[in-house]
Amino acid sequence: MSAYDYEDLGLVAGLEIHQQLDTSRKLFCECPTERREPEESHRRLTRYLHPTKSELGELDDAALEESRVDREFEYLGFDTTCLVEEDDEPPSRLSREALDVTMQIAALLDMEAVDQAHVMRKLVIDGSNTSGFQRTTLVAQAGEISTTEGPVSVEDLLLEEESAQRVEATEKGVRWSLDRLGIPLVEIGTGPDISSPEQAREAAETIGMLLRSTGKVKRGLGTIRQDVNVSIADGARVEIKGVQALDQIDEIVRLEVRRQVELLAIRDSLRERDAAVGEPRDVSDVFEDTDSSVIAGALSSGGTVGALRLDGFDGLVGHELQPDRRFGTELSDHAKRHGAGGVFHTDELPAYGVTEAEVESLREAVDAGPEDAVVLVADAPETVDLSLEAVAERARTAVEGVPEETRDALEDGTTRYLRPLPGAARMYPETDVPPVEPDPSEVEVPELLTEKTERYQEAYGLGAGLAEQVAYGRRFTLFEAAVEEGVDPTLAANTLESTLTELRRDDVPVENLTDDHLMELLLLVEGGDLAKEGVGDVLSVLAENPDLSAEEAVEEAGLAGVGDEEVRAAVVEVVERNADQIDEQGMGAFSALMGEAMGALRGKADGGQVSDVLREEIQKRA
The missing domain is CATH 1.10.10 (Arc Repressor Mutant, subunit A)
Structure with missing residues (x-):
């Protein structure tokens, strides 16, 4: 991939960081925030969702497109699921605990709290919420963080309810789990001040450190997600959702810049060729005796083969935008939104069982010339019609340049189309929850993890690496409590970080170990009832038998002290x-x-x- 001059391209990027809070209850009900396994569910309910107009009588484009895909949403309920989560009862008041943590975050981001926080409804009809909307409230504005490339403004801090967890696709739609729905979540939006991939990653890392400094955020896969907004001067704002790994952000930005640069190159070529988009045609007869298993399977099931001529697109549908993703892949993403398995196009044919003779017949059937490309969809008649309509719309947009849209982050750093960018038409007031008045004077600003690392070195004599491990780890509160009880700081730090990490790598179920287990064990060592060399063995016993006490685990491991x-x-x-x-x-x-x-x-x-x-x-x- 070529190295780009990001300043010359006019790169502008911003972040939206979503972080679950570790509170005792959900945001609008008393249910716990612990995650459950789908097999633990004991009841199911279904919903069909449709868009509603805003107070101004407008329909949001993203919600409207989502509604064109007819799907049934099934939700898994648990013994902890309540009527609020099922949308069969009005929500309770906003969690004060969650608001207090949010105010701490606002202080760390140097933000100004609003005088009165009003809960709003944000229209969401992808099935991720049983009500068809997400409750969100603006808590603070106008903050700033520092990076080595300059300051990055923080425009807003919102407190909102987490969406349901997607479990799997079903024949009729999507299955969701209600255990995650309603967990308090903060959304932090930066200004469009980021001008390089490296600065985007640094800004995200800084915000992540500030969040963890509260000691009240959830940790682990899926508990924090980054959305990245990227544009270049001649391109368009694109929102990339669902980046879960911090070390992926810089690559996401680089690849999106590349995608927009390549789309602009395609635009220029299309304009030179005076490109246009034809009308869909039924070309099923061309493939009556085809050896293509995909096309033959669709025809034998009562389906059709539809084709769309793209005037002036020859050679450009196969143009690579990102690694292993071409413009044809973008067309396919749009077709898949309407149920198609994908598309074929003449830049890649003959292939997949389609012969050279069939390609020639196809071109004749749609009157395609040498500079034209043809896109095929083979499926049920309605799916073919909707898919080709979506492909045609995306092809027309290519002549204009880069479309504004929301995209999904993939594991390799590339992205795929999700939906149009949402607009203001999806927001309206929540009438069931009264407003609250945040009070910044009551906020106790937590110690930063960077400051904590330095303190651990100075106060406890820990090495720099070990001090950082403990400060940034999940159990720094337990570490401090153990030291307060007289446990040797180095023993406590090594046990909570190095020993547990080694056991986890050996597939010991350390997730079963509670803070009580660990504190009891450390006190046994400090009291001379267990040699520190036996800590790993006892923890292994406790992890496999969490009902035991630490003292009982010592006996079970055969490590009772000797004279x-x-x-x-x-x-x-x-x-x-x-x-x-x-x-x-x-x-x-x-x-x-x-x-x-x-x-x-x-x-x-x-x-x-x-x-x-x-x-x-x-x-x-x-």
């Missing part, structure tokens, strides 16, 4: 077994024998104690 006499006896046995090595090497044999002695005691004794006894016994021999 001084037992330690010395074990060490003497090792020394006697290696008498010849000691006679030859003296204290030089210490390292090898230390490992053997610790193995003999199997973590039942502290390494310092074993070391002292071993030195004594070697010196006696020497």
Whole structure:
């Protein structure tokens, strides 16, 4: 991929960061915020959603397009699911706990709180909410963060309810899980101040650090999502949704810039060729005896083959926009929105069982000339009509340039079409929830994770790397509580970060370990009831048997502490077994024998104690 001069291209980017809050209840009901597995559900309900007009009588374009896809939405309910989540009861008041955390975030972003926060309804009919809208409220505005490439403004901070979790597609539509619906979520929108891919990533990392500094945000896959808005001077604003990995943001921006540059090149070529879009035609007879399994399968099922002539598009439908994604892929994305499996086009044919002779017949059937391309869809008649209509609209837009739209981030950093950009017509007031008045004077501004890292080094003597691991980890609150109880800071830090990480890599179910388990264990070590060398073994037992206490897990692991006499006896046995090595090497044999002695005691004794006894016994021999 070519390196671009982003300043010359006029790159402008902004971020929308969505972060789930770790609160005791959901935003508008008393239900817990813990996630559940779909197989835990015990009831199901269905909905069909349609768009409604705003207060000004307008319909949102994104909602209107979504409504053209006829789908049934099925929702999985759990023993914790309430009538608010099912949209069978009005919402309760907005969670004060969630508002307090949001106000902390506002303070960290140097934002000004609104005088009165009003809950609004945002029209969403993709099935991700049982009500057909998402409740959201503006809490603060006009903030700023710093990056090495200059300041980035933060325009707004909203508190809203999380959407339902998509489980899978069904024959009739989409299945969703209600466990996630209603979890408090903050949305942070930056200004369009970002001018390079690297700055986009740095800004996202900075905001992520500030969010985690509250200690009240959820962690793990899916709990934070970044949307990236990207445009170049001659292109258009494109919103890329669902970026889950911070290290993907810079690549997402680079590839979107490339996509827009290539679309502009296609636009210029189309204008030179005086390109146009023809009318769809039924060309089923061309493929009556085809060897293409896709086309033959559609025809045998009562379907048709529709074709669309694109005047002046020859060679451009196959033009690559992003790695392994061509302009034809964009046309296919639009067709898929209406149920088609995809499209064929003459830039890639003959292929897929379609012969050269069939391509020639196809061109004749639609009166295509040498500079024209032809797009095919084979499916049920209604699907063919809707899909080709969508392809035609996208092809017409290509002559104009880059369309404004919402796109979905894929794992490799490329994107695919989702829907048009939403507009203001999808917002209207929520009449069931009273407004609230945020009070900035009551906000306790949390310590930044960067500051916490420095404090851990200075106050507890932790190395820079370990201090950062603990400060940025999920259990810094537990670490501080353990140290307050007298636990050695290095022991606590290594246990909560290094030991747990190693166990996780060994497939030990460490997610079963509670803070109580870990605190009890650390206190046992501090009290001399467990050697620190046995921590990993005891944690493994606890993870597999979470109903045990830490003390019971020590017994189960066979690591109950041993007395001084037992330690010395074990060490003497090792020394006697290696008498010849000691006679030859003296204290030089210490390292090898230390490992053997610790193995003999199997973590039942502290390494310092074993070391002292071993030195004594070697010196006696020497």
